Amino acid sequence: MTENPFPLSKDDLLRAYRTMRTIREFEERLHVDFAKGDIPGFVHLYAGEEACATGIMMHLNDNDRIASTHRGHGHCIAKGVDVHAMMAEIYGRSTGACRGKGGSMHIADLSKGMMGANGILGAGAPLICGAALAAKVRGDRGVGITFVGDGASNQGTFLESLNLAAVWNLPVVFVVENNGYAESTAMEWAVSCDSYVDRATGFGMPGVTVDGTDFFAVHEAAGEIIRRAREGGGPALLECNMVRFYGHFEGDAQTYRAKGEVEALRASRDCLVMLGERVIEAGVIARAELQAIDGEVAALIEDAVRAAKAAPLPAAGDLLTDVYVAY
Amino acid sequence: MTPVVGIVANPVSARDIRRVVANAANLQVTDRANILLRVLAALRACGVAEVLMMPEKGGIRGHVERGVARARAHGEDPYPAIHPVAMPVTGTVEDTHRATRAMRQAGVSAIVVLGGDGTHRAVAAQCGAVPIAGISTGTNNAFPDHREPTITGLATGLAVTGRVPPHIAFAGNKRIDVAINGETPSEIALVDVALVAERYIGARALWRTENFRELYVTFADPEVIGMSAIAGLLEPVTRGESGGLMVRLSPAGQTSPPSGPRPGGTILRAPIAPGMMAAVGVTDWRRMPAGVPFVPEVEAGTIALDGERELSFTARDRLSLTLRDDAFRTVNVSGCMRHAAENRLLTGTPVPVSADL
Ligand SMILES: Cc1ncc(C[n+]2csc(CCOP(=O)(O)OP(=O)(O)O)c2C)c(N)n1
Numbered sequence: 001m002t003e004n005p006f007p008l009s010k011d012d013l014l015r016a017y018r019t020m021r022t023i024r025e026f027e028e029r030l031h032v033d034f035a036k037g038d039i040p041g042f043v044h045l046y047a048g049e050e051a052c053a054t055g056i057m058m059h060l061n062d063n064d065r066i067a068s069t070h071r072g073h074g075h076c077i078a079k080g081v082d083v084h085a086m087m088a089e090i091y092g093r094s095t096g097a098c099r100g101k102g103g104s105m106h107i108a109d110l111s112k113g114m115m116g117a118n119g120i121l122g123a124g125a126p127l128i129c130g131a132a133l134a135a136k137v138r139g140d141r142g143v144g145i146t147f148v149g150d151g152a153s154n155q156g157t158f159l160e161s162l163n164l165a166a167v168w169n170l171p172v173v174f175v176v177e178n179n180g181y182a183e184s185t186a187m188e189w190a191v192s193c194d195s196y197v198d199r200a201t202g203f204g205m206p207g208v209t210v211d212g213t214d215f216f217a218v219h220e221a222a223g224e225i226i227r228r229a230r231e232g233g234g235p236a237l238l239e240c241n242m243v244r245f246y247g248h249f250e251g252d253a254q255t256y257r258a259k260g261e262v263e264a265l266r267a268s269r270d271c272l273v274m275l276g277e278r279v280i281e282a283g284v285i286a287r288a289e290l291q292a293i294d295g296e297v298a299a300l301i302e303d304a305v306r307a308a309k310a311a312p313l314p315a316a317g318d319l320l321t322d323v324y325v326a327y
Numbered sequence: 328m329t330p331v332v333g334i335v336a337n338p339v340s341a342r343d344i345r346r347v348v349a350n351a352a353n354l355q356v357t358d359r360a361n362i363l364l365r366v367l368a369a370l371r372a373c374g375v376a377e378v379l380m381m382p383e384k385g386g387i388r389g390h391v392e393r394g395v396a397r398a399r400a401h402g403e404d405p406y407p408a409i410h411p412v413a414m415p416v417t418g419t420v421e422d423t424h425r426a427t428r429a430m431r432q433a434g435v436s437a438i439v440v441l442g443g444d445g446t447h448r449a450v451a452a453q454c455g456a457v458p459i460a461g462i463s464t465g466t467n468n469a470f471p472d473h474r475e476p477t478i479t480g481l482a483t484g485l486a487v488t489g490r491v492p493p494h495i496a497f498a499g500n501k502r503i504d505v506a507i508n509g510e511t512p513s514e515i516a517l518v519d520v521a522l523v524a525e526r527y528i529g530a531r532a533l534w535r536t537e538n539f540r541e542l543y544v545t546f547a548d549p550e551v552i553g554m555s556a557i558a559g560l561l562e563p564v565t566r567g568e569s570g571g572l573m574v575r576l577s578p579a580g581q582t583s584p585p586s587g588p589r590p591g592g593t594i595l596r597a598p599i600a601p602g603m604m605a606a607v608g609v610t611d612w613r614r615m616p617a618g619v620p621f622v623p624e625v626e627a628g629t630i631a632l633d634g635e636r637e638l639s640f641t642a643r644d645r646l647s648l649t650l651r652d653d654a655f656r657t658v659n660v661s662g663c664m665r666h667a668a669e670n671r672l673l674t675g676t677p678v679p680v681s682a683d684l
């Protein structure tokens with residue numbers, strides 16, 4: 001094998017690939033199982049967007065907090081949440097991350113710094129300001145990352161949080177996951193001032209746009225932005241332009257998308273394929289090594305589904321446990 | 328036939344990581360639209376009645392249309408008619424290429440460009456003999472002049488309406504052609520080609536000086552920032568003269584101060600990005616005559632064109648770089664405005680004589 005020309009070690013490249021492959025496999029399995037009617041509730045799939053969560057989360061540790069969205073499986077997996085607990089949660093089983101009562105849009109694991117997926121658009125941003133304020137007061141160099149969609153970025157909560165984070169100089173990174181659509185509404189119909197970077201500028205923080213399907217672009221830009229926040233440099237916004245391979249939610253007929261759009265995106269902008277091809281072409285990782293990971297991940301997801309299906313539903317008597325927290 | 332002017336305004340230049348690793352500016356979309364309205368008003372004042380504009384979805388067009396409608400509501404009509412090029416919008420550099428080709432085929436007399444060095448490069452790659460009038464809305468911007476866009480619009484208007492003679496109105500520009508594996512040219516650069524050790528494109532911008540290896544510039548200006556500044560602070564080469572400069576760089580700049588630069592070399596402190604003074608290890612430099620192919624010593628790495636990492640290459644790839652004089656044309660804004668003043672092109676008739684005190 002030749003000298004490694006990438007800014008990550010071979011182990012880290014393998015880890016990145018494994019994370020992205022795990023997210024992809026997880027989502028594709030849900031796509032199939034949801035269609036069979038096996039899964040209660042709503043699921044929003046992150047397939048196509050894996051490079052964003054992975055490129056960012058590689059710079060974080062368990063002390064760093066993230067606040068996610070309704071499309072949160074990728075964030076959870078990249079932040080290290082257990083895949084078995086996630087699958088069981090989505091299947092509504094008592095072995096799930098929230099004992100089966102939350103489902104897809106509430107998966108959380110505070111031990112991993114994952115503060116939760118969130119069914120309320122724009123709700124993650126104020127939460128992460130709180131977490132970042134705590135990190136700042138403690139002085140533990142922790143950072144907070146919140147994800148928001150192109151559509152949800154219009155929520156007042158998000159815009160207020162930009163202001164709050166700037167005023168308090170919080171270690172927060174606002175990641176706008178711009179996949180071009182909010183449900184069926186294309187971005188250019190709904191976002192004033194047209195540029196998220198302009199919005200950041202308006203609140204006195206830097207904003208950067210990257211190709212969110214390019215793992216190396218996300219990883220490099222996120223690394224600089226997160227380091228800046230960690231060192232007390234204050235908040236910043238990172239816009240990742242990315243592509244959504246499935247519908248808004250499972251069951252969406254996608255009549256608002258041009259014919260062939262998804263096929264074209266899958267052929268030209270598949271972040272997982274692009275990462276794999278680049279590391280193979282550079283001679284750093286052999287195709288067989290990636291295929292071995294593919295096999296391990298497939299077995300992991302298969303086992304997670306098997307275990308979830310075998311696990312019991314929450315007992316009726318547990319209806320009110322873990323629902324409210326007494327202070 | 329009245330002249331038509333093309334407009335390429337890039338809505339997404341100046342959005343990269345240099346806003347974080349350096350204190351680079353962000354020019355808001357509304358400001359880009361304001362710049363365009365200033366240019367349009369100046370063109371119209373010179374008699375340009377129609378422009379052909381690249382469509383985009385970044386928001387510029389919407390703001391421009393609002394500005395035009397606002398003026399009409401006041402009973403004014405200070406702008407040329409704006410026709411969008413009929414083409415799909417992809418949001419990539421391909422839009423600039425396609426729009427420029429369409430403008431050239433439509434016979435525009437000049438193309439006004441709003442963007443950074445990268446946008447200008449994309450236009451220059453396709454514009455053929457059509458002159459470019461560049462306006463800087465990007466980050467490092469060694470290529471377009473920094474001046475008030477109203478003046479660029481005026482100069483362009485005077486040039487395309489024939490009120491300034493072509494030999495004054497337009498100037499030739501140099502370019503570096505990069506051939507990869509014999510394809511000629513695979514890529515072009517208007518200002519600089521840098522070969523860096525990193526073998527990934529990543530966030531594109533150049534700021535890790537320890538990875539800089541070789542630099543080729545069409546002009547070396549000590550008054551700009553970016554890669555051209557490195558050459559400019561060693562041996563200035565103007566835009567007007569033939570040939571450029573080639574500089575060999577070493578990682579001595581930041582990473583290993585004890586070992587220092589190679590014998591005969593030096594360490595240069597240069598502004599490689601806005602507000603970013605960096606130590607760069609310089610091995611040596613030499614003139615790069617026009618028309619002579621240069622084969623780089625670096626075996627593998629990434630080619631950065633006008634300050635942005637664009638493509639990586641390996642030991643298997645054969646690279647060659649050739650500087651061309653007079654490769655494309657720009658509007659000579661200073662020349663046009665001086666000519667306009669000396670010939671009182673903007674005064675009414677009869678021309679008043681200056682008072683002889
Ligand atoms: C406060 C609120 N309003 C509306 C909704 C309904 N809703 C769920 S997802 C969605 C669109 C979100 O689009 P975007 O933010 O771009 O994220 P994406 O789904 O593209 O990842 C809407 C309107 C909601 N969940 N919360």
Ligand SMILES: [Mg+2]
Pocket residue numbers: 149150151177178179180181182183
């Ligand atoms: Mg969206």
